[in-house]
Every structure is written in C-alpha cells, then in structure tokens.
Amino acid sequence: MKIKYIDEVEIHDKKILLRVDYNVTILPDSKIDSNERLKRTIPTIELLLKNGGKLILMSHLGRPQGKDPKFSLKPVAEELQKLLPSQKIIFVEDFNSDEGQVILKDQKESEIVLLENLRFYEEEKNNDFEFAKKLSGIADVYVNDAFSISHRNHTSIVGVPKLIPSYGGLLLKNEVQTISEIVKNPNKPYVVIMGGAKISTKIDLLEKLMGKADAILTGGGIANTILKQQGYVIGKSLYEEREKKETGELMQLSKENNTQVVLPVDVVVANDVSAQRGEVKKVDNVLEDDVVLDIGPETCEIYKEKILQANTIVWNGPMGYFENPEFKRGTDCVYDAIISNGQAASIVGGGQTLAAISKKDSLDKITHISTGGGAMLKFIEKSTLPGLEALAENSNS
Ligand code: ADP
Ligand code: MG
Secondary structure (H helix, E strand, C coil): CCCCECCCCCCCCCEEEEECCCCCCECCCCCECCCHHHHCCHHHHHHHHHCCCEEEEECCCCCCCCCCHHHCCHHHHHHHHHHCCCCEEEEECCCCCHHHHHHHHCCCCCEEEEECCHHHCHHHHHCCHHHHHHHHCCCCEEEECCHHHCCCCCHHHHHHHHCCCEEECHHHHHHHHHHHHHHHCCCCCEEEEECCCCCCCCHHHHHHHCCCCCEEEECHHHHHHHHHHCCCCCECCCCCHHHHHHHHHHHHHHHHHCCEEECCCEEEEECCCCCCCCEEEEHHHCCCCCEEEEECHHHHHHHHHHHHHCCEEEEECCCCCCCCHHHCHHHHHHHHHHHHCCCCEEEEECHHHHHHHCCCCCHHHCCEEECCCHHHHHHHHHCCCHHHHHHHHCCCC
C-alpha cells in the first residue's frame, strides 16, 4: 500500500477537498463537547494553506436521519474559527445549491469553507458514484485526514479519491505509521486489553490476534459473553447470545495458538446501571438477578501485573459501565497500569475508551492515542483500510 502524504509532494495553489473527522457531540447550548478532533487537523490545514491551497473541509457528524439541524456542523465552524483566527471560516449549507456553488467559485485564499454534515446527503453512506462526482467536481485534489472513519466504504472516503489526485494528511499519516510500527513486529510480551459493549464488533480482530498476542485481558460485554459461553451464570448482564458459537471457536483457537484469553475472576454486580453501590462477587457466585457492571479488584490485580510486564500494549473498550463512577474502577485500574509501565509501546483508541480517560493526567505516557476505535481495530487486524486503499490507488497522478 503506497500512499503519498501531503508533506512528500508539492501541492501548490490548488482547491483542496479535505476530509476530516469532526464527529463531535453537540451540547444542548449548541457548543461542542471537545475541540480535540479539530485541533488534531490543524497541522494539515496549516501545511496546505502555506502552499496557497484553498481548503474545502468536509466531515460527518453523528447518525442523522436526513437533514436534522441537531446534527449540523455549524457549531463546529464557529469553534474552528476560534482555532484559525487569521482565516475566515465560511459555512456552506449545501454545496450543491446555486448559492453554495457561487461561494465555492468565489472562494479567496484567506477563506476556508466547511461543508454541512455529509450525512445530510443519503448518498454519502452508499459510496454513490454520482455523489462522488459532485464532490470531486468542486476541487482539484483530495486529502484524507480522517483515519478514524477510513474503515467505512462511504463516498467521501472511498468514492472521491478515485476521481481526483489524492493524498494522505498528516494526522492520517501519523496514525498509519505509528500503529503499523508498533503492531507489525510487536515486542513481547504483547498484551491486548479488550472491553466495551460488544464482542461482535471485535471478534475478527481477536481471532487475528491468536498466535500473535500473548494475552488478551477481557472486560465489559466481551468478558460477559465469554463467561456465559464457558458456562458461568451472568444474570441480566450485557452479552451477545448470537456470538456463542464464534466465542467458542475463539476459545478453541486461544488454546491451539497459545494466546491466553484472560477472564475476570471477580466482578462488580448491581441491580442496574444506575445503582449507587455495587457488590464484589467471585465469578462463580453471580446470581440470575445480578447485572455484571465492572471487573473486580482481584481481577484488576491480575490484569495490572500482566500490563506491567508487557512490552506492547493495545487497549480498546472500557472494562465496565464507566459512565457510572461506581463501575469505573476497573477502567481506571487498567489505565493506571498502562501509564505505570515505563517500557512498553502502547496504543489506546475508541470513542468511549477515550471519553473514560479524557480527564486524566499522564495521557502523554501513552505512545499513541488513536482517533479511531473501529478504524484502529480494523487496521490492526488487516494492516489496511478501504479509505487507505482508495488513496493508494490514486496518489501518483
Ligand atoms: P469504544 O467506544 O471505546 O470502542 P465500545 O463502544 O466498545 O468502546 O463500548 C463502550 C460501552 O460499553 C460503554 O458505553 C460502556 O458503558 C459499555 N459497557 C462496558 N462494560 C459494560 C457492562 N459490563 N455492562 C454494560 N455496559 C458496559
Ligand atoms: Mg463506542
């Protein structure tokens, strides 16, 4: 896979369609929850501007059903204006309208255009050729700086780069190169921590890790599903019945390949997610009425020890229902162990995983914080992504 990145080519005085991931959360006061995703794209924006580029930024936000103003990127445009005070940010509601076309035609060098939420167009999610033509028609070149959405076969990710010369941005480059470097020939012991809601979204990677990783420490719905498959009572906990067969096969592979799948030995249970207090129980004492909401303290000690000995660490997915502080201890424990390990290369990614640790100190002790959850897992699994393939096909023109 040979992608050309924007710092390796000369892109001068071009109209540039820049795909970013500004998928933030809009708060009730129409402000955005965090400008971290915006900040991370600034180096790419500045480099392209330096060479006289006229930038047209595009992103998705949330999962709107049609044009729903609650999912407008307008608040993002306002925040971007604060981050780039010497540019004028122009928000275009519909690039395809007469008004939009006029703005794009008259765009000055000191202006950056941000297009409205791509998912307001139904065609975005279907990799629609006509839509790709319309988007590519407004620019000379395309740059992808949205690693975190590059696992999707969406028009702005895989369709547009087939039509005009295409390059990778600096953030995308950093993600691709750092993650590849760490997981290609991982220093052993290689420990993967996998939590979160569903095993179904992660089982392909888990299978791929068999024989590669030394240990997979499990938590969340993933651990529940495996515990249940192994015959434990998990009560009313989150788990996936339909993954029973795959989970069984995974455990078989684990034995054959010498990759230990480590399960909690104790858990924190309650009646429901909003409970004020949880109760620690050994995994074989869980009752039919219990809901498992976190890993327990003994499990935490076992995981900590494995994490401290590791030389390569990958973490995705909280260990429990961290949104309630009562069930966040397991997730905190894993985080503390990772940052206490001074020698390992570590990668952490995932929307909720980052939300769970965002207010922490010492984030800089993690080698790489990925903007992508799903994309990061897919990239570790396959060493490529549809959006990267699309870039590689068309970056030499
Ligand atoms: P990420 O976004 O980091 O990839 P996921 O989307 O896979 O992570 O999962 C995060 C969600 O899983 C969180 O909302 C968390 O509350 C939930 N979760 C984790 N463990 C449990 C549990 N034991 N019971 C219910 N929900 C859980
Ligand atoms: Mg998530």
